[in-house]
């Protein structure tokens with residue numbers, strides 16, 4: 188086991204708010220980390236920083252050994268992102284063209300890209316509509332293409348921001364099955380969700396953010412053995428809402 | 435890096451060309467718009483002119499004088515009773531009651547024309563009527579004086595009718611009217627204002643929707659984040675997008691220019707101007723640069739805006755401001771174009787377009803305009819690149 192993601196004291200200030208305060212944690216290979224937190228807790232900001240789209244105000248991080256700021260290009264090579272459930276696709280391109288575009292942007296050569304795309308199309312079984320324009324696909328179909336798109340360059344780190352939002356049970360299941368598979372392939376996965384249940388079921392470790400701070404980090408399996416479901420839920424509820432529940 | 439720019443460019447082009455709307459409104463419409471606009475103006479002017487030559491309805495306050503009889507004898511003039519509300523009167527004529535005595539005594543007399551309304555028809559009728567009055571003063575008055583006819587109105591009337599002056603006069607008036615019509619210089623309106631306006635409008639608007647779509651639109655649809663998280667750097671991404679925007683803007687500007695040229699070539703209108711190949715080439719080059727300038731500006735707006743809608747809000751004033759120079763320079767004679775003007779963006783383009791249409795291109799001006807446009811293009815690109823790399827702008831909320 189080695190640490191694919193190492194985060195040290197990352198803080199992020201926007202003009203009028205402190206979105207992250209000294210966040211530190213590590214993710215090993217083959218580990219799924221679930222991020223839980225209320226709206227505005229800083230989940231998306233954290234994932235954006237790890238994928239180099241935003242620069243941290245202070246602190247540093249290493250992804251697969253590459254420094255977040257100095258080697259941002261190499262970091263991006265190692266990171267696949269999906270922000271939302273079925274987004275990040277170009278409607279007027281076909282599913283295959285979408286994948287090709289991202290493969291090319293990630294500097295894959297033609298042969299390599301073609302094999303990888305065929306493999307992904309097969310894996311997510313969208314052979315039937317691989318050559319249809321994405322705009323004409325249903326939400327569920329798009330979701331599969333979107334997942335395939337996020338990993339077309341075969342990254343070792345996968346960042347999913349609310350991949351289960353707005354999806355029905357079956358569609359959400361596709362995402363989580365995919366994450367489980369990645370875990371088996373020894374990738375590191377961080378995903379955020381508003382569903383406590385999904386995080387409890389699918390993550391190895393849960394990181395609870397509140398107003399930009401990590402208020403709790405624990406091994407899910409361990410906790411589930413130690414406590415009842417209700418106890419965990421109550422505890423999370425208290426953490427996520429900072430104890431100030433109205434009723 | 436170059437290969438990444440090309441990847442982005444090709445993808446954007448593919449995406450744009452799959453959208454039939456862009457194709458139609460960006461290329462076909464501008465190609466047809468200028469010719470059809472000019473054709474409609476030409477056509478309606480012609481109808482108006484023909485109508486006026488056919489006949490004009492006037493009312494004269496004093497009867498039984500030589501001018502009244504003269505008008506009565508003209509086929510093209512219908513004298514209508516001022517109280518007759520059934521017929522439309524284009525002009526009222528006030529004639530001195532004792533005009534004949536005054537003519538014979540060589541005293542000054544008065545024929546006053548008042549237009550009935552402000553319609554184009556009335557205005558043109560008066561211009562024709564003035565031509566008749568002209569003929570009356572120059573040809574008929576000496577005749578009246580010589581023969582002393584004015585003393586006998588009844589006789590004058592008969593002689594006027596008999597003398598066949600009417601035909602001669604009609605011919606003469608027709609000729610004068612024709613000359614006048616030909617000299618009504620619509621080309622000044624066309625080529626000083628409407629056409630430059632259309633050319634600039636399409637250089638500017640042609641690329642706006644695609645520019646906004648591939649910048650602010652990407653933010654809105656959530657495709658920007660995956661794009662920025664790829665191995666391609668931001669400079670290549672935005673340059674690829676700029677290239678695609680420029681191509682569409684340029685095509686749009688070119689289509690407008692070629693549409694204009696095509697019309698000028700086939701038009702039989704007397705408002706036409708002849709564009710030599712050199713003029714045409716200069717026009718195309720200037721349009722190319724203008725389109726590039728606007729592509730950079732439009733993309734900059736799109737990068738700054740949070741959504742497509744917001745981009746459109748910012749684009750509105752830009753598009754209006756870019757049309758203002760065509761209005762400011764409408765009355766500007768090309769002889770008065772100063773060297774300083776060549777440094778003001780868009781204003782300089784309008785000045786050069788005017789020079790081209792006037793067939794008086796100042797190549798030093800052209801060169802300065804191209805260079806200064808290039809500077810503005812680079813400036814816009816720098817601002818755009820800076821903005822695209824700034825997270826406060828790309829992820830503005």
Ligand SMILES: Nc1ncnc2c1ncn2[C@@H]1O[C@H](COP(=O)(O)OP(=O)(O)OP(=O)(O)O)[C@@H](O)[C@H]1O
Nearest residue numbers: 201204206225226227228229230231232829830831
């Ligand atoms: N680009 C930005 N500029 C200014 N403030 C920002 C920006 N992005 C996020 N913020 C602020 O940072 C805080 C954290 O936002 P973030 O989007 O990370 O929350 P989140 O946990 O993802 O919430 P949600 O569950 O609603 O997605 C919020 O207060 C938000 O207003």
Ligand SMILES: [Mg+2]
Nearest residue numbers: 230231232348
């Ligand atoms: Mg979020």
